[in-house]
Amino acid sequence: MIMSPSLRTLPRNVSADDVADCIDRDGGVIITNLIDDAVMDELIADLQPHFDRQAFGSGFTGNRTRRCNALLQHSDRTADLMLAPAFIGAAERLLVHDGVWSGANPDGTTTHKLRMRPTIQLSVTQAIELWPGQTAQEIHRDDSMYYARHPGPPTLVQALFAGTRYTAENGGTMVIPGSHRWDDERIPRLEEAIPIEMPRGSALVYVGGLYHAGGSNVTEDERRIAIAISYTLGYMRQEENQYLAVSPERARQLPLRVRELMGYRLCSPFCGWVDMRDPMEWLEAYSCSANDDQVHR
Numbered sequence: 001m002i003m004s005p006s007l008r009t010l011p012r013n014v015s016a017d018d019v020a021d022c023i024d025r026d027g028g029v030i031i032t033n034l035i036d037d038a039v040m041d042e043l044i045a046d047l048q049p050h051f052d053r054q055a056f057g058s059g060f061t062g063n064r065t066r067r068c069n070a071l072l073q074h075s076d077r078t079a080d081l082m083l084a085p086a087f088i089g090a091a092e093r094l095l096v097h098d099g100v101w102s103g104a105n106p107d108g109t110t111t112h113k114l115r116m117r118p119t120i121q122l123s124v125t126q127a128i129e130l131w132p133g134q135t136a137q138e139i140h141r142d143d144s145m146y147y148a149r150h151p152g153p154p155t156l157v158q159a160l161f162a163g164t165r166y167t168a169e170n171g172g173t174m175v176i177p178g179s180h181r182w183d184d185e186r187i188p189r190l191e192e193a194i195p196i197e198m199p200r201g202s203a204l205v206y207v208g209g210l211y212h213a214g215g216s217n218v219t220e221d222e223r224r225i226a227i228a229i230s231y232t233l234g235y236m237r238q239e240e241n242q243y244l245a246v247s248p249e250r251a252r253q254l255p256l257r258v259r260e261l262m263g264y265r266l267c268s269p270f271c272g273w274v275d276m277r278d279p280m281e282w283l284e285a286y287s288c289s290a291n292d293d294q295v296h297r
Helices: 016-026 037-052 078-082 085-095 142-146 248-253 256-262 279-296
Strands: 028-031 065-069 099-104 111-116 120-130 156-162 203-207 224-233
Touching: 016 028, 016 085, 016 203, 037 065, 037 078, 037 120, 078 085, 078 120, 078 224, 078 256, 085 120, 085 156, 085 203, 085 224, 120 156, 120 256, 142 156, 248 256, 248 279, 256 279
Parallel strands: none
Antiparallel strands: 028 203, 065 120, 099 111, 120 224, 156 203, 156 224
């Protein structure tokens, strides 16, 4: 059996720069104990009723796997995972790049250049409950939805937070270290993948070009829970439509930084406006309008 090198494991107080450097080299990294038990306990408790209403999936989504989406709608603790400094800091470093907007007067007498940087935004929030009997998932790249070419600049950074411990036996995610640098003609093989093992509250953070798959759960009675949260650039479409998945009323209850990351913020220079205004203004106006409607009923 061919075994790939392992991903590096880093402590929770690691700098975002160190996380980004490891991901740039290997495609992913493990950060141990990134989320406290109390936060994870509350998050799982909030999500459990929604898990329990879900049926098992089929095919790629898993016939012994249940999924809960729109996590910001269901739990305040989602923000704790989104804003974990080592995760969001690394995402910003890996994704954000400088751009230039050039312009000139109609008569060509004056030209100017504006240096700009895009925002990042939330792409997906999903909790994944993998039960005994689930077989290994098809190996894939998460950035395929963006028709990304490889190798190339990353368009997606994702974290899989361990809601339970991750082991080789309970379906710990399998990855092929270094595969983010492969071209699109190279076909991944299952024997090249290694299972990720990490304690509850830890996170596997990786770029969308890394080949990976959910593993096989061969235990008798142990479910494995992962919480997937990803970021993409502010000018790209979100995998999960946050504006429909999370109601405007709920969005207004969330911290400002979370609302910005949901997409209620212009991406420089002009991407994402509503009636030529910053979408945060629309959200505030929507709240006032909704309150007025309640008053006049």
